[in-house]
Structures are given as structure tokens and as C-alpha cells.
Amino acid sequence: MxxxxxxxxxxxxxxxxxxxxxxxxxxxxxxxxxxxxxxxxxxxxxxxxxxxxxxxxxxxxxxxxxxxxxxxxCVSCRLTRTRPDNADTLALEKLATASADKRRLLVQLADLGLPLTPWHEKKGGLGFDLLSSRSSGNRVVIGHASGIVTIDLAESLDAHREALRISLGEPYRTMLGHFRHEVGHYYQWVLVEQTDWIAECRTLLGDERTSYSDAVARHYRTGAPRDWNEGYISEYATMHPWEDFAECFAHYLHLTSTLQTAASGSLTVRIEGVPHLPDGDVTPRSSYADATMDEILADWIPLATFLNRVNRAMGKGDLYPFGIVAPVARKLDFVHRVVTASRVETPFG
Ligand SMILES: [Zn+2]
Ligand SMILES: [Zn+2]
Structure with a gap:
């Protein structure tokens, strides 16, 4: 940031x-x-x-x-297509919290120069249905369809979200993470599925035309394959090629946002005696638009290692509780090339 x-x-x-x-x-x-x-x-x-x-x-x-x-x-609030009823003040409080995460997402999308066409300007444009499953009569499934991202505002309640995180065995679950993942579905649909990128995407991540409902049923019946971490960033990413892309896109945003934050504080990380890394200084950059994914990862791995130590010094879990293996690095590289090639000058019109 x-x-x-x-x-x-x-x-x-x-x-x-x-x-x-x-x-x-x-x-x-x-x-x-x-x-x-x-x-x-x-x-x-x-x-x-x-x-x-x-x-x-x-x-x-x-x-x-x-x-x-x-x-x-503002442009962020206008992107919200559906929101809780004005009388539902409990849900509106959660809306205010989630909207701050949405604005953080949008600033990063603009920083990366990702094109952003609002739902109210064009059919299939980006929009958000922000609804609470705690409100009566609502069944809210987090997801993306034809430009519209649906978010369950109940996930802004720590107790609710943490209970879900533990029951699903996830190492990381945040509202910002949901936004980054779901907008990944939108960008895959707009920038990859409707362009020539789709051929390489299918080679790297698999064919997204395979049945999604079958994939969901299989995932919740048998779970991820035992060796999932040899090819995927998370268990959820193994479910379907769409989820693999969205997970990689979210991680691309995690990495570039955290690196940019480190750069904004002029942080330099010294590497000495870290396995698999050459000794030397790493200085994160505020933009990686002209860099390769290898260069991003060369900065990211030491920074993440250091920030994990910072979190542990406070008695918290790792800031970045994930490992990036070579097949995942190739998928992140794909996301990076799609994002940089799609760059526009004025994302907010
Ligand atoms: Zn606003
Ligand atoms: Zn002042």
C-alpha cells in the first residue's frame, strides 16, 4: 500500500x-x-x-x-450494487467495515493500472453485492458472476470468520483476502477468458470449462489431494482452475501490496545465512510494473521471512503462512504478465 x-x-x-x-x-x-x-x-x-x-x-x-x-x-460506494436495508443498522455497521477493505482493494487495482468498468456503465462491469447472512431471510454465498462480486458481511465479524477459518482448515482468512480473491475471478473473466491469454491459461492452470458444480461437490466430499502443496498455493486452489487463478491473483495482490508498503517505509532487508538465498540486501520497490515475477519473488521471499519473524515476535502466527513452490511461481508469473499487459492510465475513468 x-x-x-x-x-x-x-x-x-x-x-x-x-x-x-x-x-x-x-x-x-x-x-x-x-x-x-x-x-x-x-x-x-x-x-x-x-x-x-x-x-x-x-x-x-x-x-x-x-x-x-x-x-x-464516491466511485467506490457507487460500485456497490446491493447493500443492506437502511433499517438494518447492524448490517450497515458491517458494511462500513467491509467497505474500508473494498477501498483498499480499489486503490491497489488503480495503482496496478487494472481497467475498471463499473456495473452501472456497462453490462458485465464490476459491481458488488454486499449482503449479510446474519440478516433475516438472506442466504449469501461469496462469489463472482458476470462482473458482480457477492460478499457476506458477516465475515467482518471476527468470531464468525475465525470459526469458519478453523473449520475449513485455512491458514489465512480476511475480508480483504475475500475481495482480492473474488476480483481475481472478475479479471480472469475479463482479461483472460475473453482474450488470447486463455490458451496459455488452460495450459498452466487447466481447462476452466470442466464442470464447476462437480468440482465443488468433489472438493467438499474428498478434500484436496494429499500432495496439493507441490503444485498449488492453497487447498482451495485445487478445486477448479477458476479457483486456482483467483487464489494466485489474490496472492499476487498480497505480495505486491506488502512489498509496496515496505518500500513506502524505505525498508531494506539484509539476507545472511538464509537457506537457498544469496547473502545481500533486498530493497522492495513501490512498483514492479517493469520487473519480472522472478525479481518480485527474489524480493518477496526474504521480506516475507522477515515479516513472519516480526509476527512471531508478537506471539502471532506467520504474516504470510504460505510457501511458493515452482509451479505456483509459474502461475504467479502468468498473472503478473496479464496484469502488466492490461495496464491502463486512468483506471477510475
Ligand atoms: Zn464512498
Ligand atoms: Zn494534519
């Missing part, structure tokens, strides 16, 4: 910051420049255009909305 600063006093801000901790300025993220700007109630001029605080600011959305957007909502 890139580093944000207060536009008035330059204090460090988080992507979620509404009010500057240091000087009290109301601030908001300006989507076209991915930077923090003042966010007065009456709006303000940013590079010749008038921007208002998003109408969901009382629900902690800190993005700015263009005066001519029509809805009063």
Missing part, C-alpha cells in the same frame, strides 16, 4: 483516515490522484474540479465524490 499524508501538516495517515491525528483536518481520498485532500463539508476544488465528501462519510467512507457524479457517492 502507498503511504498517505495529511495534505495540511504532512502527518502520516492511513488509507481509512477521516480526521488528521496531528492537526485535526478533515481529509478525503481523491480517487484520480490516489492522494489525500482537504474534505470540507461544502466541498473544494481539486485541480479545477469540485469535489465533495462522499455521502457515506457518516459511515466512515473517506473518499471524495466529483460534484457531477450525480449520486453524491
Amino acid at each position: 502507498r503511504l498517505f499524508r495529511c495534505p495540511r501538516c504532512r502527518a502520516v495517515a492511513f488509507i481509512e483516515t477521516v480526521v488528521c491525528d496531528a492537526c485535526g483536518l478533515q481529509m478525503g481520498l481523491h480517487p484520480p490522484t490516489l492522494s489525500m485532500r482537504p474534505a470540507p463539508e461544502q466541498g473544494g476544488d481539486v485541480e479545477g474540479t469540485w469535489w465533495f465528501p462522499c455521502s457515506n462519510r457518516s459511515w466512515r467512507c473517506n473518499w471524495l465524490a466529483a460534484a457531477d457524479s450525480g449520486s453524491g457517492q
Whole structure:
């Protein structure tokens, strides 16, 4: 993640910051420049255009909305096609939490230059149905279909999500991870299945035309193959070629976001006596658009090893509880080439 600063006093801000901790300025993220700007109630001029605080600011959305957007909502909130009923305040609280993860996802997609056509502009465009399985009458299945990503807001409840993580035997389960995985399905559909990339994708990951429902039934009956970790990043990735791509895409976002965060703090990691790694210094970069996947991994492995030690120093589990074997590295390389080849200049239109 890139580093944000207060536009008035330059204090460090988080992507979620509404009010500057240091000087009290109301601030908001300006989507076209991915930077923090003042966010007065009456709006303000940013590079010749008038921007208002998003109408969901009382629900902690800190993005700015263009005066001519029509809805009063920012580009992130407009991507939400379906949300809980206004009377369902419990679900709205979870919506506010999940929306912060969605905005973190969108900033990274924009940073990577991934094309982003909203559902309200084009059929098959990207949109989000954010619903809670805890609300009466709702059955919510997390997934993607024809551009629309469905998320179960109940997963923003730690107790609920952790119980699921343990019962499914997963080493990592977060709301941000769900967003990164599901948007991977969207990008496979848009950038791979509808282009010439599909031939190489089938060679590397398998034929996505095989029955998905059969694959799901088989996975929940027999589980992943015993030797799954010799070819896949997770057990879930073994279920179907679609899931393999989405898992690799999510990991690509995990790696590049964490490397960019390290770069924003000018972190350098010294390697000395680490098995399989040459001694030397590794300095993560803020962008790997011009790098190869091998170069990304050469920076990532030592950084992840170090960050795992940091987590353990705090009595937590590994920050990155995964191993990247050679077949997975080849799939990540495929994702990297698709992403860099699809790069556009202005993702938010
Ligand atoms: Zn400030
Ligand atoms: Zn908003």
C-alpha cells in the first residue's frame, strides 16, 4: 500500500483516515490522484474540479465524490450494487467495515493500472453485492458472476470468520483476502477468458470449462489431494482452475501490496545465512510494473521471512503462512504478465 499524508501538516495517515491525528483536518481520498485532500463539508476544488465528501462519510467512507457524479457517492460506494436495508443498522455497521477493505482493494487495482468498468456503465462491469447472512431471510454465498462480486458481511465479524477459518482448515482468512480473491475471478473473466491469454491459461492452470458444480461437490466430499502443496498455493486452489487463478491473483495482490508498503517505509532487508538465498540486501520497490515475477519473488521471499519473524515476535502466527513452490511461481508469473499487459492510465475513468 502507498503511504498517505495529511495534505495540511504532512502527518502520516492511513488509507481509512477521516480526521488528521496531528492537526485535526478533515481529509478525503481523491480517487484520480490516489492522494489525500482537504474534505470540507461544502466541498473544494481539486485541480479545477469540485469535489465533495462522499455521502457515506457518516459511515466512515473517506473518499471524495466529483460534484457531477450525480449520486453524491464516491466511485467506490457507487460500485456497490446491493447493500443492506437502511433499517438494518447492524448490517450497515458491517458494511462500513467491509467497505474500508473494498477501498483498499480499489486503490491497489488503480495503482496496478487494472481497467475498471463499473456495473452501472456497462453490462458485465464490476459491481458488488454486499449482503449479510446474519440478516433475516438472506442466504449469501461469496462469489463472482458476470462482473458482480457477492460478499457476506458477516465475515467482518471476527468470531464468525475465525470459526469458519478453523473449520475449513485455512491458514489465512480476511475480508480483504475475500475481495482480492473474488476480483481475481472478475479479471480472469475479463482479461483472460475473453482474450488470447486463455490458451496459455488452460495450459498452466487447466481447462476452466470442466464442470464447476462437480468440482465443488468433489472438493467438499474428498478434500484436496494429499500432495496439493507441490503444485498449488492453497487447498482451495485445487478445486477448479477458476479457483486456482483467483487464489494466485489474490496472492499476487498480497505480495505486491506488502512489498509496496515496505518500500513506502524505505525498508531494506539484509539476507545472511538464509537457506537457498544469496547473502545481500533486498530493497522492495513501490512498483514492479517493469520487473519480472522472478525479481518480485527474489524480493518477496526474504521480506516475507522477515515479516513472519516480526509476527512471531508478537506471539502471532506467520504474516504470510504460505510457501511458493515452482509451479505456483509459474502461475504467479502468468498473472503478473496479464496484469502488466492490461495496464491502463486512468483506471477510475
Ligand atoms: Zn494534519
Ligand atoms: Zn464512498
